Amino acid sequence: MNTPITVQYKINASAEKVWKALTDKDEMKSWYFDIEDFEPEVGKVFNFYEPGGENKYHHQGEILEIIPNQKLKHTWSYPDFSDRKTTVTWELQSHDDETLVKLTHEGIENFKDLGEGFSRENFTGGWNSIVGQSLKEYLEK
Known part of the structure; x- marks a missing residue:
């Protein structure tokens, strides 16, 4: 099953405001992760851990595309x-002062042998919480 995880939410904020929340490491800390080495530039690699200070899961990403x-x-x-x-893709579609945020996480089956913490269900729940609660509440406050 190679079906990507897709979550989408309408957020009452302009695309510019949503974009800043997605790409400004100081704003990210407020709703997402603390990613000290994040630079919104193709080819840049960034690293972070889950919140809480346990540093159990080292996450790494490389920026592939920016519009x-x-x-x-x-x-x-x-x-x-x-x-x-x-691969994680964030797509923004602006309609007046509202933005549709669509997140697609592809290739999740690559983690199927890593254990329950890396299950499709965990990622789906996590992304719904991150986009539908954390990001939405941060931008609409």
């Missing part, structure tokens, strides 16, 4: 567990 205010595409991997990678 300002429209699309951010990057790899998503766990180099401590596997050399396999997945």
